Amino acid sequence: MSSSEAASSVPAAAARRSWAVAALVLVMLAGLPVAVWLDLRNISEAVLSRQANDIHNMLKSFREYYASHVVDRVISAPGVMTQVVHDYDTIAGAIPNPATLSMELGQMVSARSPNIVYRFASDLPFRSRAPHQLDDLEKMSLAMLRQDPRRYVTRMSKSVLTDSVRVVSPVIMESACVSCHNAHPLSPKHDWRVGDVRGFESVSITQPLVANMYAFKYLFMYFVFTAAVGIGFIVLQRRQARELRSMNEELGRTNDFLHAISTKLSRYLSPQIYKSIFSGEKDVVVHTERKKLTIFFSDLKDFTSTTERLQPEELTRLLNEYFTEMSAIALAHGGTIDKFVGDAMLIFFGDPESRGVAEDAKACVRMALEMQQRMAALNVKWRQEGVERPFRVRMGINTGYCDVGNFGSATRMDYTIIGDEANLAARLQGIADVERIVISYETYALVQDVVSATALPPVTLKGIGREVVPYVVEGVRSRADEAKVVSGQTAGLTLYLDPSKVDGDAKGRVRELLTRALEALEKPPLADQAR
Numbered sequence: 001m002s003s004s005e006a007a008s009s010v011p012a013a014a015a016r017r018s019w020a021v022a023a024l025v026l027v028m029l030a031g032l033p034v035a036v037w038l039d040l041r042n043i044s045e046a047v048l049s050r051q052a053n054d055i056h057n058m059l060k061s062f063r064e065y066y067a068s069h070v071v072d073r074v075i076s077a078p079g080v081m082t083q084v085v086h087d088y089d090t091i092a093g094a095i096p097n098p099a100t101l102s103m104e105l106g107q108m109v110s111a112r113s114p115n116i117v118y119r120f121a122s123d124l125p126f127r128s129r130a131p132h133q134l135d136d137l138e139k140m141s142l143a144m145l146r147q148d149p150r151r152y153v154t155r156m157s158k159s160v161l162t163d164s165v166r167v168v169s170p171v172i173m174e175s176a177c178v179s180c181h182n183a184h185p186l187s188p189k190h191d192w193r194v195g196d197v198r199g200f201e202s203v204s205i206t207q208p209l210v211a212n213m214y215a216f217k218y219l220f221m222y223f224v225f226t227a228a229v230g231i232g233f234i235v236l237q238r239r240q241a242r243e244l245r246s247m248n249e250e251l252g253r254t255n256d257f258l259h260a261i262s263t264k265l266s267r268y269l270s271p272q273i274y275k276s277i278f279s280g281e282k283d284v285v286v287h288t289e290r291k292k293l294t295i296f297f298s299d300l301k302d303f304t305s306t307t308e309r310l311q312p313e314e315l316t317r318l319l320n321e322y323f324t325e326m327s328a329i330a331l332a333h334g335g336t337i338d339k340f341v342g343d344a345m346l347i348f349f350g351d352p353e354s355r356g357v358a359e360d361a362k363a364c365v366r367m368a369l370e371m372q373q374r375m376a377a378l379n380v381k382w383r384q385e386g387v388e389r390p391f392r393v394r395m396g397i398n399t400g401y402c403d404v405g406n407f408g409s410a411t412r413m414d415y416t417i418i419g420d421e422a423n424l425a426a427r428l429q430g431i432a433d434v435e436r437i438v439i440s441y442e443t444y445a446l447v448q449d450v451v452s453a454t455a456l457p458p459v460t461l462k463g464i465g466r467e468v469v470p471y472v473v474e475g476v477r478s479r480a481d482e483a484k485v486v487s488g489q490t491a492g493l494t495l496y497l498d499p500s501k502v503d504g505d506a507k508g509r510v511r512e513l514l515t516r517a518l519e520a521l522e523k524p525p526l527a528d529q530a531r
Helices: 003-076 098-112 136-147 175-183 209-266 271-278 303-309 312-332 357-384 420-431 441-447 504-522 526-530
Strands: 116-121 153-158 162-172 197-208 287-300 336-341 344-349 393-408 413-418 437-439 451-455 471-476 486-490 493-497
Touching: 003 098, 003 209, 098 116, 098 197, 136 153, 136 162, 136 197, 287 303, 287 312, 287 357, 287 413, 287 420, 312 336, 312 344, 312 357, 336 413, 344 357, 344 420, 357 393, 357 437, 357 441, 357 471, 357 493, 393 420, 393 441, 420 437, 437 441, 441 471
Parallel strands: 393 437
Antiparallel strands: 116 197, 153 162, 162 197, 287 344, 287 393, 336 344, 393 413, 437 471, 451 471, 486 493
16 A cells, blocks of 8 residues: 555544444433433332332231231130230230230231331330330430321431431320220320320331342443443544554654755745745646746856956855845845856746736846945955955846746756846846946836936847847935945955945044045055156
8 A cells, every 4th residue: 555545544544433433422322311211110110019019018917917816816715705905915815906916017017028117116105014115216206296296207317338218107096095095004194185196106118229229230231331432432542642643753754854855945946936836826837927027137247257366165155155145135125036057147026926017126126236235345345355356246137028937848847937038138237337237128117216227328239139228227216315335346446335324423534534545546656656
């Protein structure tokens, strides 16, 4: 599998995983209410089953107690008058009174259903019975029930493993009970009235939490499934994170490599061309278009003789410094550096970025003027470094239509311009005096409001099919009345004067130097004085 195929398979696999995760999340969301509904059904069935068992056990206990303690005793003593007493087991044919029945039946129910405890007690038992042991809740309940017999006392209690509820209700004296108790010799009280609270009934139901936990088995299964899915998802995410880190590291290395390559390539291209190619604005295909451009051409005067006087290393240093300084000025004004041809420079304005034909022309002329000033400063610097005859530059500028774009083949191309107007800029440079800028009338017409220029006699140039009127640029028109940089050089003289940088205190020193220079110029040479 190629790298492009592998790269394309990564988003596809990621998309499939995203759909799988989305489907799994939907299933899990749908599974929660299903698990809750199943557990609710389970809880309802368990509660109903426990209630049915408890009722069954209570009824069975009541039936067995009634059969053995009431019916059997009456049948076993035929003809004997049946008595209802608390000590019925000592009297033939006697049956238990309600209080005794309640206490003994409660004991049977509690024995048959361990989770149910029934208690019948009173703080006023018959004198033949042992006193009932009452806890704090029972004592408090009796006091409350005697104040308001209609209320019940309920107490909930919880522990780690069980929950329990205890309900205390009053035992209220009925008319039959009042008659019996008031007449019984062992009764602790003989002034009972109907409605008095005799004692209490207490029912305690205990429910182990373990039993309820089993009722949530579907929810537990859901949580176990969710936990397993979550753990699997975390493992998957970590694996994907490792893969992404590896891919990011690889992309980082690739980006660093591409950045290094693009940085190196940018040295061979004009920044505007480099930007348009790497931003995708222009395709790297053989393609040209017709545009009106302003073309700048410069050349070094007597460069061949200069190379003969300088060592190759020194020449290379000076030439590289010259191109570096001029390129920086060109880029600052928005020019597209086409190429360096030996000691010549070709720069054009209007492609791939343009501010309009007139503004492009003005930017080109301003660039040339700044190059003039910078060359004067460089010549001073080079002479101080021991270079007797530094570079002297001629410049030509023309505006017209050219073919601009990628020329060449599908495997090797060059972004440049072709046309007679580009040749005219080179010819204008050829007729320019040293340290002068010569422009065509087409350029002058666009920049005449910002620069001052002097027309030269019409000329016919080689390779140009029309007569050309050249103009020599004198300076920026908006500063025509201001002091301009004065520069020049000849045998025995190197002059560079920028009045705008000479403050009041230095003007006297400048005048003194210029006066001494004029006086020295007027004196005869030393050879004439010797004669």
